[in-house]
Amino acid sequence: MRKTGFLVRCVGLAAGAALLHGCASRPGASIVDVGPGWAGNSVNAVVFRKNALTSDGAHQYIAYYDGAGQVVLGKRRLGGDAWELRQTAWRGNVRDAHNAISIMVDGEGVLHMAWDQHNNALNYARGVAAGSLELRMAPMLGRDEASVSYPEFFRMPDGGLLFLYRDGGSGRGNLVANRYDPGKGWRRVADNLISGEGQRNAYWQAGVDGLGVIHLSWVWRESPDVASNHDMAYARSRDGGASWEDSNGKPYGLPISAASAEYAARIPQASDLINQTSMAFDVQGRPYIASYWRTKDSAVPQYRVLYRRDEGWRRLDLDFRKTAFSLAGMGTKAIPIARPQLLIDGQAGDPSGLLVFRDSERGERVSVVRIAGFDAPRWSVHDLTNSAVGAWEPSYDTELWRRQGELHLYLQAVRQVDGEGLADVPPSTVQVLQWRPATDTHIQ
DSSP: OOEEEEEEEEEOOOTTTOOOOEEEEOTTEEEEEEEEEOOSSSTTSOTTOTTSEEEETTEEEEEEEOTTSEEEEEEEETTOOOOEEEEEEEEOOTTSTTOOOEEEEOTTSOEEEEOSOEEEOOOEEEESSTTOSOEEEOOOOSSSOSSEEEEEEEEOTTSOEEEEEEESOTTSOEEEEEEEETTTEEEEEEEEEEOOTTTOEEEEEEEEOTTOOEEEEEEEESSSSGGGEEEEEEEEESSTTSSOBOTTSOBOOSSBOTTTOEEEEOOOTTSOOOOSOEEEEOTTOOEEEEEEEOOTTOSSOEEEEEEEETTEEEEEEEOOOOOOOOOOSSSSOOOSBOOOEEEEOSOSSSOOEEEEEEEGGGTTEEEEEEEEETTTTEEEEEEEESSOOBTOOOOBOHHHHHHHOOEEEEEOOBOOBTTTBOOOOOOEEEEEEEEOGGGOTTOO
8 A cells, every 4th residue: 555645735724614715736636616505514515415516518517505504506617617606595404414415417408406305305306498507396206205315316328317215214214216207207116126124224325337227235224323234235227227136137026125135245233334335336337335344353444345246246445544433323423534435447357446535534634545456456545635624525426427537526624513413613615626537647
């Protein structure tokens, strides 16, 4: 392992709030300011936003809560610094960090958004026209929408959208999947894709590869206590969500349960296993799952990547951390490390990857593990910013990465008080960090 210095130097550190007011980048990366956003908890900067930032053609879109809790939408031409911002009429309960905003653009260029969701009725709106920031509330299906959490959009290769959400509460919820076809509207794909059988629920991560295969992985939680997280399961769909199979092609009967699931890794309860992290895939359609947990012979949770090869599941341990901590309790936790995002490049064979994270050991900077290969693992750790970002977790423009191999991260310094508390801090600057790893000579 080899460690290097930071790529992006940030100035204007505000005492207590650790606010980013402006950054000057070194070659290979740049930062664009957007506007002031709510920073009293992590609702704008949680990892399960799908997405905070997304692009379509020549334009990129962003969504966040401002200091008053109003939903703000933004649009810019890629390569430019000027954002067109629109403060909407909708306000979210920003006091609950679960209530993140998720956006995606469909194949006709229309923006879709879900927001302010944690065990409450669905809030969904879509653009009045292609490229418009004017959105209107719209019905989806009208059933199984009274207790919605963790709404996520995924764009399909044909321009349609997949929409996933939890129906029910922590420790007792089911995974629902809807499909949107431009010009036709929404339809139900699965009423209950993964069932907790009234005893547990799945905290999932998902992605759609270039062939339209939906990859899904999840941990089980037995109760509202995060300490009851356990195991890592996997499923995929080759027909847009109509049917599902394991990594060997064995069909699942729906709903998938704890007894019928394929497990990429068996992880006991009380292993400091986090939920809702990251899923990626290579050009061959092989899945990769990033998370963190502690093995029984260590007190230190480490980032790990599970990945599939012909002979079965493998595990890459990124064992660079030194500091122990424990996950337990309910609500949004104040955790010294972020849930990671995992990105895989487009090369065939043994691809390389990036694991993006934040760690108090590294001064709460935005950091990245550059994985040069998985089959013969080689990796190194680097910092992308010099200033702290607080409780920030990474969310990135998945479509731009898919098209161009360019990483655009939603960037904002935020605070999180343990157990859904609020920090007394002013709004901080919402920014976009732009980086093209393949051409950056500062990180090898």
